[in-house]
Amino acid sequence: MAEFSFTAVDAQGALVRGTLEGETAEAVVAALRRRGHIPMQVGAPGRWTRTVASGLGGLGGLRRRDLRRGELAALTRELAVMLGAGQDIDRALRFLVESVPGARARAVLGGVRDRVRDGQTLHAAMARYPGSFPRLYIGMVRAAEAGGDLAPTMDRLATLLERERALAATVQSAMIYPCILTLAACGSIVLLLTEVLPQFTPLFAQNGAELPASTRLMIRAGELLGRYGLLIPLVLLALAVLARAVLRYPGARLRLDTGLLALPVAGRLLREVLAARFTRILGTLLENGVPILGALSIVRDAIGNRAVARAVDAATQAAKGGRGLSAALEAASIFPRRTVHLLRLGEETARLGPMALRAADIHEEQVRIATQRLVALLVPAITIIMGLLVAGIVSSLLLAMLSLNDLAK
Numbered sequence: 001m002a003e004f005s006f007t008a009v010d011a012q013g014a015l016v017r018g019t020l021e022g023e024t025a026e027a028v029v030a031a032l033r034r035r036g037h038i039p040m041q042v043g044a045p046g047r048w049t050r051t052v053a054s055g056l057g058g059l060g061g062l063r064r065r066d067l068r069r070g071e072l073a074a075l076t077r078e079l080a081v082m083l084g085a086g087q088d089i090d091r092a093l094r095f096l097v098e099s100v101p102g103a104r105a106r107a108v109l110g111g112v113r114d115r116v117r118d119g120q121t122l123h124a125a126m127a128r129y130p131g132s133f134p135r136l137y138i139g140m141v142r143a144a145e146a147g148g149d150l151a152p153t154m155d156r157l158a159t160l161l162e163r164e165r166a167l168a169a170t171v172q173s174a175m176i177y178p179c180i181l182t183l184a185a186c187g188s189i190v191l192l193l194t195e196v197l198p199q200f201t202p203l204f205a206q207n208g209a210e211l212p213a214s215t216r217l218m219i220r221a222g223e224l225l226g227r228y229g230l231l232i233p234l235v236l237l238a239l240a241v242l243a244r245a246v247l248r249y250p251g252a253r254l255r256l257d258t259g260l261l262a263l264p265v266a267g268r269l270l271r272e273v274l275a276a277r278f279t280r281i282l283g284t285l286l287e288n289g290v291p292i293l294g295a296l297s298i299v300r301d302a303i304g305n306r307a308v309a310r311a312v313d314a315a316t317q318a319a320k321g322g323r324g325l326s327a328a329l330e331a332a333s334i335f336p337r338r339t340v341h342l343l344r345l346g347e348e349t350a351r352l353g354p355m356a357l358r359a360a361d362i363h364e365e366q367v368r369i370a371t372q373r374l375v376a377l378l379v380p381a382i383t384i385i386m387g388l389l390v391a392g393i394v395s396s397l398l399l400a401m402l403s404l405n406d407l408a409k
Contacts, residue, residue: 004021004025028042067129069165073158079093084151097109112125140156181382181383254307258306274335277303277304279343279357283359284357293319300312315329327344329343
């Protein structure tokens, strides 16, 4: 008998973690199903964890059937509108199934509607599709069903998802131009080294001139690029796969996440993004009636950064001891001071949820400003570096031409 760690969803839609003994991973999956759980991950503790796709259609099929975040945000907004207009949940889901584009979304929503019609609660039906509905989403729906305010909760969920999409789009859209400029710069340099400079190499060889060191360096670089240039994408791909494998280990991921936060300019932007996400999720959960400890547990899983997750763990322990979470977050030195100050103010005034949402608004605005500043620095920096490299190649070529003229004289 071996011991396996597992992650599963229970009949109430809550996430359950623990260990279980069994002959094989498949035996553990079967034991979890007999308990009424939905297995999500089973693996030997300390080793690679593998996703258990049996019962959910296989890993590849599960991924193909998952809702995208944009689709989830749009569907949540439509569901909130219909529930707010007085539609019952069955008619609202039927309308979504009939009107949503795409077979993947129809399959997920159809499965949710079938389970609701069979008597399951909405959050339990959604828990059957963990790839489409995050734990945050299921937790809020569960709290709403318990409190009888599903329509306003779906509205808050839609707002949360839309804000997260807008925040991500702000950063991604701003990075498009610097990325294109970098690719153009690299392409220009490769073209000069592999196509333009080799045109002059026979001329230099025929005249037997002593070429400057910079020219010899550029010619050698062009030869290497021409010979091994196709290997560069393959090497980069292999490094990316290796890095992804290494980052599955919690220690390596923690070191990377901590290092990213320590970067001079990008680190500050990342701190603002994480603070905005943390306060937006926390405030939304608290406003929806989720208890502070449950909210912190959901935030920890949704934040996506190990360093922040460790700080949230410390804040959770502080909250359990009745000391409040702002002091623990301040000791972690991860979030901006503004975050800690506003959360402390919320704790002192018993308005932690509204103050967290107010902090999220401020941080999202700071992300927009910081992104604009970063782009304003990147674009001229890339342009200057590209100009210097091109000037270096051209000057090396001119020096070689001048040496030919001196030889001719």
